[in-house]
Each structure stands twice: as C-alpha cells, then as structure tokens.
Amino acid sequence: MTTRIKELRAKDNLTQIELAQKVGVRRETIVFLEKGKYNPSLKLAYDISKVFNMKIEEVFIME
Amino acid sequence: MKAKKFAIVKFTVAAFILGLMGFWIFNTTKPFNEFAYGTIGVMLLIVGFIIYSGVQALKDAKSGLNPEDELSKKITQKAASMAFSISIYMWLIGLFALDMFSIDSVNKAKFVIAIGMMGMTLIFLFIRLYLSKVGIDDN
Numbered sequence: 001m002t003t004r005i006k007e008l009r010a011k012d013n014l015t016q017i018e019l020a021q022k023v024g025v026r027r028e029t030i031v032f033l034e035k036g037k038y039n040p041s042l043k044l045a046y047d048i049s050k051v052f053n054m055k056i057e058e059v060f061i062m063e
Numbered sequence: 064m065k066a067k068k069f070a071i072v073k074f075t076v077a078a079f080i081l082g083l084m085g086f087w088i089f090n091t092t093k094p095f096n097e098f099a100y101g102t103i104g105v106m107l108l109i110v111g112f113i114i115y116s117g118v119q120a121l122k123d124a125k126s127g128l129n130p131e132d133e134l135s136k137k138i139t140q141k142a143a144s145m146a147f148s149i150s151i152y153m154w155l156i157g158l159f160a161l162d163m164f165s166i167d168s169v170n171k172a173k174f175v176i177a178i179g180m181m182g183m184t185l186i187f188l189f190i191r192l193y194l195s196k197v198g199i200d201d202n
Binding site: 017020021024025026027028029032035037038040041044 | 123126127128129130132133134135195197198199200
C-alpha cells in the first residue's frame with residue numbers, strides 16, 4: 001500500500017507534527033505511514049483522509 | 064493529562080527499581096561478584112529505558128501529541144509476543160545447558176531464574192527498540 005500523505009501535506013502546508021496533532025498520533029507514526037512501513041487502522045485512515053477532505057481510497061492506494 | 068499520568072507512572076517505577084537496587088547494594092554483606100555487577104548493569108539499562116520512554120511521553124504530550132497511539136501499542140504488543148516466543152527457546156536451550164550442571168542449592172536455582180528473567184527483559188527491550196526504529200511491516 002502506498003500513501004499520498006506526504007504530497008497532500010505539502011500541498012496543505014502541514015508539518016508532520018501538525019498532522020499528528022490533528023489525528024492524535026505521534027510524529028513517528030506519520031513518518032512510518034509516509035514511508036509505507038505501517039498500515040493504519042481504519043479509524044486512523046479515516047481521520048487522515050478527513051484532514052485532507054478526501055476519500056480514504058484517494059489517500060491510501062492499494063497496489 | 065493522560066500522558067502526564069503515564070509518564071509519572073514510568074518515573075515512579077524507575078524510582079522504585081532504583082530504590083530497591085540501592086537498598087540491596089547498601090545492605091548486602093557479601094562482596095560483589097561478576098554476576099552482581101552484571102545484574103546492576105542490566106537493572107540500570109532497564110531503568111534507563113523506562114526513564115527515556117517517560118521523557119519521550121512528556122515531550123510528546125508537551126507538543127500536543129498522543130504518546131500511546133495505535134502504532135506504539137502495536138509495537139509493544141508485537142515486541143511482547145516476539146520476546147515471549149524467543150524466551151521459550153532461550154529457556155529450552157538453558158534447560159539443556161543446565162543438565163550439564165547440578166543445581167544442588169536454592170541459591171543456584173535463584174541464580175538461574177534471575178538470569179532467565181533478566182534475559183527475557185533484555186530480549187523484550189531490544190526488540191521494542193528495534194521495532195520502534197524500523198516500524199511494523201504488517202502487510
């Protein structure tokens with residue numbers, strides 16, 4: 001699974017810490033998500049997509 | 064607030080371990096051998112790890128982050144399960160090795176149990192640290 005978190009974060013001028021604060025996780029979790037080294041729970045995926053006003057499948061892409 | 068409590072619990076545990084260790088060091092009448100120094104080293108390592116994770120939790124809380132998020136919980140769970148599996152093999156090998164020696168006193172039995180428990184703790188700590196560096200690839 002790949003994610004567009006880094007790209008969307010840059011577009012919205014959000015830092016990793018700011019995104020982590022918005023979705024209630026640590027910065028390291030965002031780092032691992034961006035590197036594709038962690039598959040989030042459905043709730044976290046939903047929360048992140050909500051921050052970017054997008055659907056889950058637009059942020060997290062299954063290969 | 065929850066994160067602060069979490070950090071306070073960690074610091075209390077670290078202080079309790081240090082206190083017990085200090086009590087043992089100042090009350091023992093026997094001279095220290097290699098095993099005693101090894102035990103002190105392992106205990107300091109454990110206390111260091113607990114203090115480090117407490118400080119990290121406070122830092123996260125200060126930045127408005129959740130120190131006990133889903134990834135850190137998963138890492139702890141995975142580290143615990145992996146450490147348990149590895150510990151089974153460690154005890155199995157230990158039992159075979161012990162067959163070569165006779166355990167004829169309570170002190171020798173205590174020594175074996177202490178080494179096993181410290182080994183299990185170290186295995187857990189190293190796996191926990193490793194997973195927090197590389198993440199969980201749970202595809």
